[in-house]
Amino acid sequence: MNERRVVEMRERVLSKIDQIAAGVRAALAAQGVTALNFTSSPGSGKTTLLVRTISDLKGRAPISVLEGDQETDHDAKRIAATGAPVLQINTLSSCHLDAAMVESGLRGLALSPGGFLFIENVGNLVCPASYDLGEAMKVVMLSVTEGADKPAKYPKMFRVARVMVITKTDLLPHVEFDMAECVRFARAINPQLAVFAVSAKTGEGLDEWYGHLLSLRDRA
Numbered sequence: 216m217n218e219r220r221v222v223e224m225r226e227r228v229l230s231k232i233d234q235i236a237a238g239v240r241a242a243l244a245a246q247g248v249t250a251l252n253f254t255s256s257p258g259s260g261k262t263t264l265l266v267r268t269i270s271d272l273k274g275r276a277p278i279s280v281l282e283g284d285q286e287t288d289h290d291a292k293r294i295a296a297t298g299a300p301v302l303q304i305n306t307l308s309s310c311h312l313d314a315a316m317v318e319s320g321l322r323g324l325a326l327s328p329g330g331f332l333f334i335e336n337v338g339n340l341v342c343p344a345s346y347d348l349g350e351a352m353k354v355v356m357l358s359v360t361e362g363a364d365k366p367a368k369y370p371k372m373f374r375v376a377r378v379m380v381i382t383k384t385d386l387l388p389h390v391e392f393d394m395a396e397c398v399r400f401a402r403a404i405n406p407q408l409a410v411f412a413v414s415a416k417t418g419e420g421l422d423e424w425y426g427h428l429l430s431l432r433d434r435a
């Protein structure tokens with residue numbers, strides 16, 4: 216196959232997946248559901264923060280969850296323990312979710328009007344930045360154990376995200392992490408980025424995070 220044909224085929228595949236993402240976005244909007252795509256490197260604390268958020272917002276916002284992992288249903292079980300509707304997607308060899316996976320996952324997941332859909336992406340700071348899942352926005356998470364320069368080293372994710380959540384702030388006394396420097400790196404890439412610093416363990420910063428979430432829903 217010549218190079219031009221390969222490029223054309225890749226464009227056709229991409230435009231098909233973009234159409235699916237647009238369909239997912241329209242279906243969620245029609246149901247009044249605010250969808251957030253959570254990305255981070257493996258183990259930054261996505262599932263832990265989602266579990267705590269679901270529990271703390273009970274009665275204020277119904278939340279359904281799509282869990283993306285290469286293998287296992289560990290995270291879906293943790294979410295299910297809160298009572299929230301959840302569906303696990305195993306991507307197997309793929310290192311990210313795509314809109315077709317989300318579209319088919321949504322066929323098996325109950326959503327609530329006026330509520331949220333949380334999509335936990337596969338732990339990976341690189342290619343999930345390039346995939347539109349039909350979400351309202353991407354939320355990138357970064358734990359204090361990972362180093363303050365991550366926004367500078369993985370800029371695309373921090374450019375396409377609208378919110379950055381710095382996690383595990385309870386560990387700050389034990390690690391070298393310059394919060395102001397991290398925010399400076401992130402805002403150099405994305406001046407509009409909203410930033411929250413939280414600990415799902417102690418609850419520090421969670422009220423601000425919940426306030427922002429609820430304002431996103433109320434603005435939608």
Ligand SMILES: Nc1nc2c(ncn2[C@@H]2O[C@H](COP(=O)(O)OP(=O)(O)OP(=O)(O)O)[C@@H](O)[C@H]2O)c(=O)[nH]1
Pocket residue numbers: 255256257258259260261262263264290337338339382383384385386413414415416417
């Ligand atoms: N000290 C501390 N540990 C945390 C916090 N949040 C999460 N952890 C720990 O970090 C580890 C990873 O947390 P997960 O919530 O599984 O992270 P994840 O981003 O969902 O991981 P993947 O789905 O595998 O990418 C677990 O051992 C958690 O207990 C926190 O706020 N403080």
Ligand SMILES: [Mg+2]
Pocket residue numbers: 261262263290335
């Ligand atoms: Mg997880």
Ligand SMILES: [Zn+2]
Pocket residue numbers: 309310311342343
């Ligand atoms: Zn990937």
